[in-house]
Amino acid sequence: MSETAKMSFFPKSTPLETAVLVFDQCNTLSFAAAVDPMRAANRRSGSTLFDWTFYTASGDPAQLTSGPLIQGPPIASLARCDLLLLVAGFGLEDHATPRLLSSLRRLCKSGAVIAAIDGAPWLLAQAGLLDGHVATTHWEDLDAFATRFPQIDTRKDRFVISPPFATSGGAAPGLDMMLFLIAERFGRPLADRVASAFLYDPLAAGPQRPSAPADPIRRNPQIARALNIMSQTIDVPLSIGEIARQVSLSVRSLEQRFSNHLDMSPHAYYLRVRLNEALRLATDTDMPVQEIALATGFSSQTSFSRAFRRIHGNSVRSVRSAAPPERNFGAP
Known part of the structure; x- marks a missing residue:
């Protein structure tokens, strides 16, 4: 299913209980692309649409590539959520522990919508969750991803919606994906106001390129x-x-x-x-x-x-x- 697919599987309850799973060596811009649109949506709407909590793979702090540490309980302690956001960058094989993959499968089975940014689709694929789905990942890794996971329909798009999953490339495609999710759940006018908060002109889910045109x-x-x-x-x-x-x-x-x-x-x-x-x-x-x-x-x-x-x-x-x-x- 392409980016035009409707996210009707989002629960109608508000706020959306959101877990942000952050991994060591996560790109700082990708992290911001996941979190700041939710903050801006809450502020621009004047209400709490997203209520999020940070989690890490093991409970140890996750260090972003630029140095900041993200504190949070282990993802294994989370019983359920409406939306699970995964943000990962480097060292993906090290992150893909049996305990982590088991937690992802359990949360998916509980009914969570799962969105993955940058390298995080690789972890969903490792857990077997994307089998039979359409997905994408960071443009640098598309060929390796397609070779490693032939059971996934890998696309070169900036982001892809294949319920209950949303996958994207790096920071800018991740922001495009978050704006799309906000539009589908809370309406295009709010998504446009969120985009204006960043002076950002969103791109549709077209092909990823090493650099976006001016x-x-x-x-x-x-x-x-x-x-x-x-x-x-x-x-x-x-x-x-x-x-x-x-x-x-x-x-x-x-x-x-x-x-x-x-x-x-x-x-x-x-x-x-x-x-x-x-x-x-x-x-x-x-x-x-x-x-x-x-x-x-x-x-x-x-x-x-x-x-x-x-x-x-x-x-x-x-x-x-x-x-x-x-x-x-x-x-x-």
Whole structure:
């Protein structure tokens, strides 16, 4: 079920008794994306719509990536809730203990709506809860997620609704998901007022990209479509002429729009997208250089290495020695 699915399975009672399960190495922005929309909804509505309590996996404080500690009782002590929000980032295999997974299955069976942000969908998948469902996760981990859990229909969307679950990518997609949930349970006008509290223009559940386009670009649908095509064809790059054809522009018109809005040519932008993905693969995986080259559309390792060094200032080997992989999902 897509993001257009109705969240009619939310209980009609108010406030929604909400448990926020926070894990060690959780991204601070993802944490804020889960909690601040509830705070703003309460304030903008003038009533308590969400009543939340923080929990951690074991009862020990969870440390966010920027340093703050989140205190809370162990999730195993929670008997029930209306809404369970999971926020996780790194070290997911370490978090997926039998006790934690058992608690997630128990709370799901009790009737809780469960929403997962950033790396947290991985934990729901480990618990077997997403089998047969549509789901997404952080864009960096989509391929590994789809390979590890073939019984899940993995999508590249920013967020996905598949009752009783909602899954999203990182911080910004998580905020989009929370605004969607608020709209479905309490109405679009309130969700719009919550978004205005952050001066935030929500995106629908379209494909995730390493970086979202700036607002003027999003308001130019042909450029936005061109960027989406580029992000989806990194491994087999299209010609600029083919991209122009798909967005119903001439090559010259496409080049002019890129120059006006992005201050670079379509070719230069496309190359940067591919090499930014190469940088991610170099720092977050142990893929051989030749495989990284092929995954980012280079048939020659020599030309890839030359382009990588020109854009990033170092070789893949140098980048890896300076920045070892952060995400750790363990062996399949």
